[in-house]
Amino acid sequence: MLGQTLGRFTILDELGRGGMGVVYKAHDTRLDRDVALKLLPPDRVADPERRRRFEQEAKAASALQHPNIVTIYDITREGDRDVIVMEYVPGSTLDRLIGRKGLRLGEALGYSVQIADGLSKAHAAGIVHRDLKPSNVMVSGDGTVKILDFGLAKLFEREPMDALAPTVTARQALDGFTDDGHIVGTAAYMSPEQAEGKKVDSRSDIFSFGSVLYEMVTGRRAFQRDTSTRTLSAIVAEEPEPAGRLVADLPPELERVLERCLRKDPQRRWQSVPDLRVVLQDLKEDSDSGKLRAVAPAAPRRSRWRRWVAAVAGFAVLAAALVWAISHRPRSAAGITVTRMTFDSNMTGFPTISQDGRLLAYASDRAQPGNLDIWIQQVAGGQPLRLTNHPAFDVSPSFSPDGSRIAFRSERDGGGIYVVDALGGDARRISDRGHFPLFSPDGSLICYLDIPASLDSALSRIYLVAAQGGPPQAFHPEFSVLGAALLSHPVWSPDGKSLLFLGRRGRDPSTADWWIIPLDGGPPVRVGAVAALSLRLGSVSGFPRVWTNDFVYYASGTTVEGVNLLRVPFDRARPAITGKPEPLTAGAGMKYNAALALDGRLVFPHMTWTLNIWSAAIQSDRGKATGELEPITRDETVKFSPRISRNGSMLAYAAFSGLDTRDTEIRIRNLTSGRETALPPFESTMNPVPVFSADGSVLAYRQVTGGRSTYYIRTPGSATDRVLCEDCGVYAFFTDPAFALVQYGPQELVRQNVSTGARTTVLHVDGASILDAQPSWDDRWVTYLLGLPSGNVAISVAPLRDRPAPIGDRILVREDDHILLAPRWSPNGEWLYYLAASDGFMCVWGQRLDAVSRKPSGAPVGILHLHGSRTMSFPLGQWPLEVASGRLIFTLGEPKSNIYMARLDRW
Incomplete structure (x- = not known):
């Protein structure tokens, strides 16, 4: 075929041939560039179903834009031949x-x-x-x-x-x-x-x-x-x-x-x-x-002794x-040796080790996938012992100094802190609230963190309770702990006389840092770790995990790039950081916590998440799920903030597909045709938070630059995207996509004209924070999620008018001291769907509303219970639940984790 033409292509040379066809170098006369043409064997594309499957995957492959992947330009038919048009790469295979x-x-x-x-x-x-x-x-x-x-x-x-x-x-x-x-x-x-x-x-x-x-x-x-x-x-x-x-x-x-x-x-x-x-x-x-050096070859073997x-x-x-x-051994500047301690296929995490280094305890669902219980095993080997057996999650174990007892967090009976003997027996409740319990070095106290249902870190508080039980006491309530929803918590000093944590005074961001507070009433001491360690607040950054005489061990990273363990030299007497941080683990996965024995054995988990978007069929106007869970996406990217058009045809979501947070893009999928396109990665934004109009024709998205949040809007036929608002949050478009529901500040919602920027305040609250909001499908009502000063959360409904609804017109649908998220309207406005953790698991609930007054009618109804190994991945997206005609959309995380142990040469 050399010298011949094939459509707009002139064949220049044959590059190779094989079972997948013949490849030619050709010149594209229309675009004036050299390309590679692969002519496919006719027998391979004769079957329509095989061709359909091939075209579907080839189209997906053509969307791959990467310097180490040959780009597919086109899949076409020239005459009677099927042709793939590819980037031409001069070189050798x-x-x-x-x-x-x-x-x-x-x-x-x-x-x-x-x-x-x-x-x-x-x-x-x-x-x-x-x-x-x-x-x-x-x-x-x-x-x-x-x-x-x-x-x-x-x-x-x-x-x-x-x-x-x-x-x-x-x-x-x-x-x-x-x-x-x-x-x-x-x-x-x-x-x-x-x-x-x-x-x-x-x-x-x-x-x-x-x-x-x-x-x-x-x-x-x-x-x-x-x-x-x-x-x-x-x-x-x-x-x-x-x-x-x-x-x-x-x-x-x-x-x-x-x-x-x-x-x-x-x-x-x-x-x-x-x-x-x-x-x-x-x-x-x-x-x-x-x-990198090779091991010197062994000398010739000449005797039985040498053999x-x-x-x-x-x-x-x-x-x-x-x-x-x-082991999944990460590289380490400390030269440590890492040994894998558990070999489970689902979730085994939250490890702790006894002070003598002989016993390992952790939470695992090995006995029943999706049901975490506390287990204990000897470090030297032997059969693990299941200490707890309860339908609710039991997590975050902590050994007493003598190794005889274990404190842990349980979701049973509304959640709290429990203590159980290390050899087994009944667990005893010592606090009605709390997460991440830790025994003091002398075993007399347990510190824990109280996390509000609103997940507002400014309301998280440290508590102390006697190890034998008694009334818990708030510890310096003027301080809050940052990153509480991402497993941040206080740690004890080696002598048990102080607590160290990443926190701030109240809501003052200028005070965010490592703080040390003595138990004897001495003044709090600011360590200066944010500056010394260049901590990136707002992610998993600088969470203290262990404090020894010479070091502070801490976790840093992101949930998608990887969370790893580091340590930094620390002078406890001054107190001050005295050297540079030293990485102990590296790579992807979450090494989110650690425990250290007195002999230098460090235990930590390695957890990975597969986060995909799922769907469940529902009679949305009747509050009834009608189908099984079905995945919409199946790949290994991290996905969050799914948004769907009201007719259920268009889906947008954020996807992380690289090695750092700059590799985040918005993907848009036509759920009817299966065709998916992607907006380029947003180099400055971890979560671009896509927002669809009701008909799926208009898209808003966020970029964050220099700490400033700006929303842009993309409309059909527009050559460029334009700014919608700055220092704002966009929750939804109204039925007419010329207007959007926008939040400025924590207490105000406005209806904004996306072209002129004109605003009309539709809701104002005092003494609380608006966390989420959605207009009803007929634009007559708004439902919103409030974070209350008490730390509770509430779902409310108010009429939408050209002025803020009076307090008397606002309707409380549900208030809870457990997590509530993502209230969403049914198409007819007679049901509200939302996520709630009231039974210890994040599940989808529904509340029927009166057709006229929109007041709650009857008790909440469980719509979709998720008590298995898949869990609702709410921390990664503001909107983890969407309702469209006939379906629910949400992200589910499938965690996998095991425990590893490192032997440190100094600690």
Whole structure:
């Protein structure tokens, strides 16, 4: 075809051919640029359903804009040929660059980091490559890596194989990939689950990535046999030859990375590419700086004694590798060794350790998924003991100094602090409120934090209660604890004479800092940690976890980038920070709390969340759920603030899809067609908070720059987005999208003309804060959520007029000392739906309203109870619940966590 034309394309050269078609270099005469054309095999697109599946995934892949992914420009048909138009990348495929001895170490690490970057972007968008191999990786002349053929695997999807078929043919092995019972792909780079025809996810790509990296550093394929069938068998049942045997100077750190990528069990591989990428980047930097060194080869073995020594040394190396393999070991400036202590598939977290370092306690749902109870086990090993068994959550255990008792928070009977013997028995309630209990070093007191239902950190207070029980006493109530809703809490000084916490005086932001307050009545001392540690307030930043004679250990990060543990040298006598912070853990995931034994054993959790948007069918005008939970999104991005148009056709949500908070974008999905588009990432905004008009045609979104919140509005046909308001919050559009419901300050709602900016105050409250608001579908009423001075929350309703509704016209729907969130109208205005934690779990409730007066009619009704392992992810979005015609929309988080222990050399 060289020199021929295909539509607007002139064929210049053949770049390659294979099972997925022929690739040509061509010139696009319309756009005057060189492109790569992939002509698809006609037999692959003959089946309409196969073509539909392929086009759906290829369209999703075309939305991937990343420097390490070849961009798909178009999917078109020229004459009788189906064509994919792609970015043309001059260079060589990786398989042509890998010689018989492999690549130089620096090259291999550099390419691997770029491949990981591209895979991270794709996986965050829910796209699994399924056929990652060296021939699908381009390297340009300047060393830039580009991954090819994202989205093409759907074209090669086979019908499910006959369940009685005894074997997989070599032809299937060469051509196919896995997708729930059928197999397609390139045999040598398949994952075990792919080779067995099982369902695959992003961890399958991690195995294939490991195979590619193995080949880059050794020059040999990890699994290569004389036939495809034997290759598949080796992938499923055999281990590759250790790369260190093939490359004498291979650093052991890289060999461990390969070993973990190539594990048969997906649960024991790297669980996400971003985590793997961090380790590879560290190895690349150490390699470039000369810090990464190989282990010197052993001397020749000449005697039985030397053979015995070599065997012991080999066992030691294997044991070290095993310790690393069973841990999710983060890099550490302290050079600590990390050991994984639990191996649960759901949620095991909130660890604490006895002062003698012998006993470990934690909260786990291993006995019943979604039901957290307190467990205890010996650090040296042995069977864990379940201490509590209650339908409500039991969390946050704390050992008494002698290890004989455990204090914990329970949601039972309205929630409170309980104490149970470490050997078992009945739990005893010592406080009707409180979170995060901690025994004092002498065991006489328990401090805890009281968090208001409004989640207003300015109303969070520290309390002290006698360990044997008694009336709790507020401790310096003029101070509040920052980040209480994100697991911040006070910690004891080593001598038990003071408490340290991140807080402020009342609501004064200028006083936000670490504070130390003595129990003997001495004056509070401001530490100056915000400036010394450059703490980023408003996130998980600088939460103290442990205070020793020489250090303060604290947690910092974000719930999406990762929360990690650090420590900073601390002079308790002055008191003052005396050095630079030292990271103890790194990478994604939440290491949100820690406990330290007197012998230097530090325990902490590693928790990850999968946050997706879900739907439940509902007769919204009748207050009745009619269907099961169904996911709308299924990928690994963090999603929050979903908004849906009233007719249920358009969905907008914020999505985090990168390694830092600047990689946040708004995604807009047509729920009828399934088509999804994305607004570019908002570099200055973690949560852009999208807001749809009633018909889905107008979108408002937020950007935060320099601490100032600005809402922009996007309308059909407009070339640019314009400012809607500044220092404001936009809750909703009215039925006419020319008007929006906007909040200025904590106590006032206005109806604002989005074109002129003219405002009409529709609600003003005194002595409380408006936390959320929504107009009814007929624009005659507004429901709003109030944070009360007591810390309680209330849902109210008021008529919408051209002036604020008098107090006498406002209707209280519900007040509670437990969390209430997101009141939402039914289409006919006769039901309010909202989230409530009154039964210890965040569930969807409904309240019927009188059709005329809008006063509550009858008791609240449970609409959707979520008592399992999935939990409502309310902290990540202002609006976690939406009501449209026929459906509820919300985000659900599926947490997974296990416990790890580090041995510190100094503490």
